[in-house]
Amino acid sequence: MGEEEFLAGYDARDYPAVAVTVDVVALTIRAGRLCVLLVERGEHPFAGHRALPGGFVRPDETLDAAALRELTEETGLGVLERAHLEQLKTYGDPGRDPRMRVLSVAYLAFAPSLPEARAGGDASAAYWVPVEEASGLAFDHGAVLADGLDRARAKLEYTPLATAFVEREFTIGELRQVYAAVWGEELHAGNFHRKVLSVPGFVESTGGTTAKGGERGGPRAKLYRAGDARLLHPALLRPAREDGIR
Amino acid sequence: MGEEEFLAGYDARDYPAVAVTVDVVALTIRAGRLCVLLVERGEHPFAGHRALPGGFVRPDETLDAAALRELTEETGLGVLERAHLEQLKTYGDPGRDPRMRVLSVAYLAFAPSLPEARAGGDASAAYWVPVEEASGLAFDHGAVLADGLDRARAKLEYTPLATAFVEREFTIGELRQVYAAVWGEELHAGNFHRKVLSVPGFVESTGGTTAKGGERGGPRAKLYRAGDARLLHPALLRPAREDGIR
DNA sequence: GCAATAGTGTCTTTGAGACACTATAGG
DNA sequence: CCTATAGTGTCTCAAAGACACTATTGC
Incomplete structure (x- = not known):
């Protein structure tokens, strides 16, 4: 046949x-x-x-x-x-x-x-x-x-997918709030800021800043858009929790 | 209804x-x-x-x-x-x-x-x-x-699944050959050895050693079995290849 | 002024990787 | 003796995290 x-x-x-x-x-x-x-x-x-x-x-x-x-x-x-x-x-x-x-x-x-x-x-x-x-x-x-x-929680670590949660132009602070919301824990603002900018291709500057400062004060933040990276190297690792490992 | x-x-x-x-x-x-x-x-x-x-x-x-x-x-x-x-x-x-x-x-x-x-x-x-x-x-x-x-290549990085490829008791060298075969690249024997032993729960010693040395000479290797870790912390990362990231 | 946030400086600790070296086996 | 492997020592560099600090805004 x-x-x-x-x-x-x-x-x-x-x-x-x-x-x-x-x-x-x-x-x-x-x-x-x-x-x-x-x-x-x-x-x-x-x-x-x-x-x-x-x-x-x-x-x-x-x-x-x-x-x-x-x-x-x-x-x-x-x-x-x-x-x-x-x-x-x-x-x-x-x-x-x-x-x-x-x-x-x-x-x-x-x-x-x-x-x-x-x-x-x-x-x-x-x-x-x-x-x-x-x-x-x-x-x-x-x-x-x-x-x-x-x-979702795992993917935020090693991919730039957090940018899918924010508008096309965003501040580092907005990006940090995405991580905080998904992971359910606060992140150190200063270290997060430096870390995001240090990962090649994660975000790229638009040159602009927000029109106003924060709702409760603060300087105007620089604006960024998603970069061309598909993976984050080095990754943004969550602090290792003892449970979940064993 | x-x-x-x-x-x-x-x-x-x-x-x-x-x-x-x-x-x-x-x-x-x-x-x-x-x-x-x-x-x-x-x-x-x-x-x-x-x-x-x-x-x-x-x-x-x-x-x-x-x-x-x-x-x-x-x-x-x-x-x-x-x-x-x-x-x-x-x-x-x-x-x-x-x-x-x-x-x-x-x-x-x-x-x-x-x-x-x-x-x-x-x-x-x-x-x-x-x-x-x-x-x-x-x-x-x-x-x-x-x-x-x-x-499979990604999972070897952050899980102990390499141990699923070897016998119940294995040497660090055998484990290294698993990584080399799956990733398609040689790993530095000394650094790999220390790294595996430093990750909590990855492997645990049986106390025994192989009966003979290697086929082409060398000392008898200590034997290990899989530990109780479900995730490797810190992970065994592959060297970042520029392609695949962007 | 006060509070909150953006962004930077710096120090410590950890880990990755390169390299060197010793020890132990088979042939 | 020669070679290959097991396992360790040590050094350098990168990165994570803690902490401190300045600058800029809204109220």
Whole structure:
């Protein structure tokens, strides 16, 4: 039997049906707090529960495209030009969805601060929630969120992705607040400042400064934009916590 | 409509069928070279081509279990007690499989040196191939392998997973050869030795030594086993290569 | 003036890497 | 004896972090 002949006699229905969804852990910083985009589900299962935005992958749509579409439906356009989107992990335990075997390909997104989310798709509402308050999620989305946070915290160390959380032009202080919000710990302002500028390609000066000083006083800060580095060398390491190592 | 009622009226066939496979990038070190497990496909599509071992996920089987099963079929038992297995990435572009929409959840495995592989499943042959010689793979397995190698090289830096490539008791020299094979560059023996012993929890002494010296002379080396660290602090960083950063 | 922030100077400690060296084995 | 490897000593340089300090702004 040749390959052509084989393919002609092939029936997709011979295989057990599995549905595929994408779910997005979309993170942003609002008022100095790390927030995740959640939707209130308007349909069964888990109607009325909070969940990560997501939905079924359409035929002939790549996984990346599906994730981008789901994110757009809840946040509006505009964001996506500057947001970072990457695949996180796939969750496929039998029974994680009561309907049938559903595979969820989770994505992780970093977005600059956005005004407000909007409902879209099968969600009856969508809003940003501080990550500490995001509990009781539908399906296994609690575990997905936890994995996404781990990944995000680690990626700030060795990639310049913190710049995906701020506007196109930003100050070193704003960048420091991103790190503080994601890592959940304060960073020494002086050392952070010097460190960021010392990493080749992390940020580049625009030459400008902010129009005003800080809200509670202080000099005008210089403005920077993201540099061309894809990895930070040397990395910005978190202080090693004894737990997590063993 | 309540949730019970909703589920009763739900028909899985309403959704487009997607098949799910797991494919495993299984790595080991043989004769100082990093090798990947490949199978010769006995069935269409790509019959006669080399590919990563893998197959369809069975109903009610977790993804992890499917990956473990596929690995076992080609390598025999015994390995698995000591092998490391982790999810790598999911590949789902429409058209990556000519039969139908197939989602491949790729896994990455590290195994100690094994005698020989064996055919199993729908493979007509299975063997270890040095990674530089693993070209022309079926489907998008070339890209999967490349992603797996990237992940493996990065993980040696900040995790003790190099110990998954060696026997339960090993010498520092053997560990160094793992790093050299995976990274493709020689490491300074003296500095590596001191560095490994200085990282808390990386290795712990067994008290014993090898029975004989090296094949070409040299003193008997002390034996170690893997320690209890899950992350290396400080990490064993590769020398920063200018390419790859920008 | 006072408080808060931007940005710099400097010192200490740690770690990476280069190099040299000794000791121990096989052939 | 020769060679290869195990393991250690030591020096230099880079980087992290602590601390101090100046300068500039809003109130």
